[in-house]
Amino acid sequence: MFAPRRVTAVVWLLAVTVAAAAQPLDITVSHHARGLFPGEAVLLRVEASGPLTEVRATAFDETVRFYEAADGVWHGLVGIDLGVEPGDHDVALRIVPATGTAIAHIYTLSVEHKAYRTRQLTVAPRYVAPPPEVGERIAREARQQAAIFATVTDERLWRGSWARPVPGQATGAFGSRSVFNGQPRSPHSGADFRAAEGTPVTAPNAGTVVLTGDTYFSGGSVILDHGWGLYSYFAHLSKILVEEGDLVEPGQAVGHAGATGRVTGPHLHWTLRLNGARVDPLSLIEILKD
Ligand SMILES: [Zn+2]
Incomplete structure (x- = not known):
C-alpha cells in the first residue's frame, strides 16, 4: 500500500x-x-x-x-x-x-538604399594635397583613431537620452560625398552643426576623454568613450577644456567650437562611432528620445 x-x-x-x-x-x-x-x-x-x-x-x-x-x-x-x-x-x-x-x-x-548628396567645398590647398612632410603625421593620427574606435570598453557610461552638443542646427551634411577643391574624398561621416567660434561644446552623454589634441585634418579634437563601443569625436575646436582620462558628465563643456583643420568656416563636427560603424549622431538622438 x-x-x-x-x-x-x-x-x-x-x-x-x-x-x-x-x-x-x-x-x-x-x-x-x-x-x-x-x-x-x-x-x-x-x-x-x-x-x-x-x-x-x-x-x-x-x-x-x-x-x-x-x-x-x-x-x-x-x-x-x-x-x-x-x-x-x-x-x-x-x-x-x-x-x-x-x-x-x-x-x-x-x-534600403539611400542616395546621399555630393557637396563641393573649397579649402586651403594643404588639406587637399598635404605637403610630404606631414604624411607620417597624417598616417599616425589615422592609426591612432582607428585603434580607439576598435576598442570596446566593458562599462556602459551612457544613460537615457542624448543631447545635441551645441544649440545650433545640423546642416544635413552627414554621409555627403565630399569634393574638396574638385578632388573627391571619402564620405563625410559626421554631423556638422552651426556654431560660432567660442560656442561651448557639451558632452551629449557621459563618457571618458580618451583623446585630446590638435590633428591635421580635424584640428582641435576631443574623443569621448561612452562605453560598449560607442564614441563621440568632436573636431575643429578652438579650445579644449578637458584632459585625457577625465570622466565627463552629460552637458559638461569639453571645448569651444572653432575653425581649426580642414574647414570652410567655424562649425562643430560630431562623428559618432557605434561598434566601428559610421552613423549619423542625429539618428541616435532620435531613437533614444525619452
Ligand atoms: Zn564635418
Missing part, C-alpha cells in the same frame, strides 16, 4: 518539472529607427514573457550588448555603417531566460 503511493508522487513531481522547463518563453523582437539605411543607428528591443538574465546579438559581424530598460524591455544598439550594402542582414540574437537554456533567435534588418 505504502510503496506505490510514493512512486506515484515522485512521477507527478517529475512531470511538473518537465512541463515547467519546456514552457516556451514568448519572445518579441522589434526595432526602432528613423529608417533602415546605411548611416543609421537602430534600437533593437527584446520583450519576453518571463525574466531574462542576458541578451546579446551579432550584427554586421559585431557583438551587440543589451541592457534592461526601465520598462523591462531589453535594448541594444546596432549601427548600420555608411558602407553597408542594401539588402537583408540577419541579426543573430542569444536570449538567456532566468530559468532554462539560451534561446537563439534571428531578426532580419532589411537595409
Whole structure:
C-alpha cells in the first residue's frame, strides 16, 4: 500500500518539472529607427514573457550588448555603417531566460538604399594635397583613431537620452560625398552643426576623454568613450577644456567650437562611432528620445 503511493508522487513531481522547463518563453523582437539605411543607428528591443538574465546579438559581424530598460524591455544598439550594402542582414540574437537554456533567435534588418548628396567645398590647398612632410603625421593620427574606435570598453557610461552638443542646427551634411577643391574624398561621416567660434561644446552623454589634441585634418579634437563601443569625436575646436582620462558628465563643456583643420568656416563636427560603424549622431538622438 505504502510503496506505490510514493512512486506515484515522485512521477507527478517529475512531470511538473518537465512541463515547467519546456514552457516556451514568448519572445518579441522589434526595432526602432528613423529608417533602415546605411548611416543609421537602430534600437533593437527584446520583450519576453518571463525574466531574462542576458541578451546579446551579432550584427554586421559585431557583438551587440543589451541592457534592461526601465520598462523591462531589453535594448541594444546596432549601427548600420555608411558602407553597408542594401539588402537583408540577419541579426543573430542569444536570449538567456532566468530559468532554462539560451534561446537563439534571428531578426532580419532589411537595409534600403539611400542616395546621399555630393557637396563641393573649397579649402586651403594643404588639406587637399598635404605637403610630404606631414604624411607620417597624417598616417599616425589615422592609426591612432582607428585603434580607439576598435576598442570596446566593458562599462556602459551612457544613460537615457542624448543631447545635441551645441544649440545650433545640423546642416544635413552627414554621409555627403565630399569634393574638396574638385578632388573627391571619402564620405563625410559626421554631423556638422552651426556654431560660432567660442560656442561651448557639451558632452551629449557621459563618457571618458580618451583623446585630446590638435590633428591635421580635424584640428582641435576631443574623443569621448561612452562605453560598449560607442564614441563621440568632436573636431575643429578652438579650445579644449578637458584632459585625457577625465570622466565627463552629460552637458559638461569639453571645448569651444572653432575653425581649426580642414574647414570652410567655424562649425562643430560630431562623428559618432557605434561598434566601428559610421552613423549619423542625429539618428541616435532620435531613437533614444525619452
Ligand atoms: Zn564635418
